[in-house]
Amino acid sequence: MRITRPGVAMKDRGKRHLPRRILVGAECAPPERLAACELHEHLKLLGIDAPVVEADRADRRDDASICLGAALLPARATDALARVRDDGFLLYRRSDTIHVAARLPRGVLFGCYQYLESLGVRWPEPGQPAELTQRTFELPTRPAAGVDNPDFRTRGNNCYCPTNARDLQTTLETIEWLTRQRCNLHSLLRGDTPTLTAFDEFWYATADVVHQRGCELALGSHLTWPGLLMYEDRDLFEKHPEYFPLRDGQRQPTGPYGPPVHYGPDAIASRTGSGISLCVSNPKVVALVVRNLRKFLDAHPEIDVMGLWPPDTKWEGCECAKCRKLVQPDRMWSNIPHHDNQWRATSDHLAHLIGQVAAGIKKSHSKVRVLSWGWCTTEPAPRNVTPEGRFQFDHFLLPCYTHPLDSDRCLNHHIHPEALKTWAKTKNVDLGWIFAGVGFTTVMAEYPFAWLIKRNVEFIRQIGGRAVTTCQEIGEAANRSARGDMTDHYMFSACGVNYFAMARLGWKTDTPLEELYRDYAETRFGQAAGALITDYYEQIIERYEAWEHSQPTEDFYDVWGGSEIRCRPGWEVLLDLLTEDMIARARELLETAHRRARRKLHKQRVQSERNVFEHTVRMRKIFKIHQARQKLEEAGLTEESQKLARAQRKILADAKRIDLPKHHAETMIAGDKSWIESMWL
Structure with a gap:
């Protein structure tokens, strides 16, 4: 140390x-x-x-x-x-x-x-x-x-399981820091490693550090359902197709999206897709999953919390008569009032399966908790099923970054308030909320959204929630996708204040936000510069409270299968929130903070904050030109639009010259295109 x-x-x-x-x-x-x-x-x-x-x-x-x-x-x-x-x-x-x-x-x-x-x-x-x-x-x-005493029993961190020494170091350092901020659950998502096999030294080293601190270690994956079903028999589908979901009149061993793949305990999410449902109404399926989970937990006593996440899609479950009966009458809905793309709520399927599995391991593994996630089709609380066993259900609500969860004006989560209240009252369910902030910061700085975090944490506690989690997604994905590209803490200058606020608010929800800002700023930048950085953070609060944007964006995005239209995608909110006056004020505050910082280390951190902000300003320019190009193309003025595209590329080239630990705009999502190029160029 x-x-x-x-x-x-x-x-x-x-x-x-x-x-x-x-x-x-x-x-x-x-x-x-x-x-x-x-x-x-x-x-x-x-x-x-x-x-x-x-x-x-x-x-x-x-x-x-x-x-x-x-x-x-x-x-x-x-x-x-x-x-x-x-x-x-x-x-x-x-x-x-x-x-x-x-x-x-x-x-x-x-x-x-x-x-x-x-x-x-x-x-x-x-x-x-x-x-x-x-x-x-x-x-x-x-x-x-x-x-x-803490206000929330569970204060978690979700990140990708490290697959190399470099990411292991990042993960262990983050676990150490978050534990010092009072986090007590560290969940490792096995996205680039086999779901239930091939546990290596990086996994066990992480487990040792978590347990040394007395915290809980959770295994997370969207593939645990089929992985546990086929834990001892990868060819189970050929023998018992009735165990698998019925879709379009046929039993299918693959997910509803992506290429046909063969799931199993050794499946790797980044290569196989987002998982499949099971025929959850079949008692033999539940019994087999429970039996295999007991064997798996016997082999892995280091696991304190078993993540049984549903498929990472708009999954609609099995369509056999018994499974369909669980969700009758259908709740066909969309989380956008005027949007016609709807899907069937499957929270009853989830509660039916996870509740029985939790009950099935209660005696054999009484110290292991069960954790499931939900979004999209599981947003409405179960209506026909009461979970048999107790489990934690974390709602992974993709926020619009404009409205808090209890707002009735948000076009993205207009049903959230009542849905979350109902989930919180569901028997045998410990409700949690996940802040999915980092996934939207790969193109720009994440301006301090701690104001929104505080509002949401207060709401979750008010309705009886038991857990709050930050989805950090530490660790670089093998295919350079946006997923988990956080190696070497390169996002900390943009997101650290939010991690800090989330952890501390999970312990004491009524802590004034200004106190959190000042504590964090003076810690990182010193007392002289900290007050100015605090002002820099706080200027967004007034803007947030005055800006109630409730119109859909002109661009419709499908984010992680979440929805086809959003009140405001995370990467657009900050760009729209910033005004020229705010930019000028922020530059003045950061420049003065850099000048007043007394120690070299503090000056370097302020400069990093300045660099991230200047990068964001350039992303804002690219976005504004993108909006202008949309109007030109709607008018058939393609040549004029292409001239503006060349201007965008010059700005992007200028942004890449800014000294950042790892450049946000380099994140790849498809072929040779960066995220920014795919969206706005």
Whole structure:
């Protein structure tokens, strides 16, 4: 672990209660042992070399120790500890002795991070050393006041499973950073690796780091349904076609989109497509999936949460009579009021299958939770089926980045509010929400959307949601697609503030956004520049609240099979939100912040922020020309449109000369065309 020493003397810290020893129980859990190590290393920032000492409650302790774990907690504090829930913690001081205790081992780790933050310690970004800031606060002096519980039980991160040493390093650094921000679930999407086979050293290394912190490790894939069905028999379709979905009058072993492929436990999503449904009404199918899942979990005890995601399409399930009965009467709908492309809701199919599978492993693998996702056809809550077993259902709602989830004006998610409320009330379902921000940032900077995140997290908590997750999609896809192209944290300058806000709001939803902005900005850019960066972030809030765009775009996009028309695609919102006045103001703030930043490292980070913003400004120019070209082509003025296209390419070439860690515009989606070229050129 690297520690930055900015030269802040102890006397400048004010009256802090600094320990001379770090006491742990002799039989403490690995996360508590890690907490002691984290304290030992980070206290060196303050010139304190506190040894880690094993002790018990009967040991004599001086008045300058930090005591970790319930085993060292004074009897008078046990009532306060009883009020701690989930992975919350108890943190307080009595004289110069600090106590950190929790119900779960990772709660002690979180409590130690809170204590370090009280001393001004912060972590500016993944893979970078801790720094000492002026942002300090006092600890409670009474146990009753030291209870700190999270608002959401699960605060997750979803990313691609690393497939090489470079991406492994990125993934581990991100897990470390997010855990310090109080995330407790790390889900690895096996998109470029076999779904249920060939688990390599990168998988196990990631699992070890997650478990060292006491967090949950989840396996995620859109191919687990057919993978588990054919776990021991890849030729199952030839023997039992009735186990597979009936479509167009025939049983089919392939997905509804893409080339014919043969699914199975060794299928790779990036090569085979987006998965298939099953004949979920067939009890033999459910029994086989449950039996194979038990065998799989026996072979993989490192998995804490099993992701049983539906196909990544507008799937309509099996059409056999029994499966059709589950969804009768049909709910044919579109998430765009005036759009005529509709599909059948299949949330009853999902609840029927996942609920039975969750119930089927409850006794054999009682500590394993089941997690499923949903979007498009599973947006309406189940109406005919009550899940048999309990599972977490994370709604992967592709936001328009203009309206919060509870808005009734959004053309993309106009049914979300009532649908989410119904899901939250569904028996045996723990509702979660996934912020799918990063997938839309491959063409530009993701201007801080923390305002929208906060509104959405508040709504999810209000209706009884239990989980919030950031879909980061770390790791570069093998085929250079937009999916997961985040190697080396190249998106952190654009998205880091949103990751930070999402994690912290999952712990304390009522935290003022301005406080989060300032904490993050002063951590990354220093106190002098941090205030200006905070103003840069906050100028978007006023614009958001005044700008209620509710008209469809002129371009209709199909995003991940989500919908053919959107209130506002993520890559267009910022470009339309920015005005010339805002651009001028942002440049002024960033330039002044760069000038006032005192340390070289802080100047470099401000410059990176400036570079990302200037890239975004150029993307805005390309987009505006694209809109003008549309009107010219509608009028039959093709030659004039081509002249503007040449202007777009010059701007794109200029954007590529901006110094960015990895250029956003280089992301490939088809052939030799970049995302920008495919959409706007």
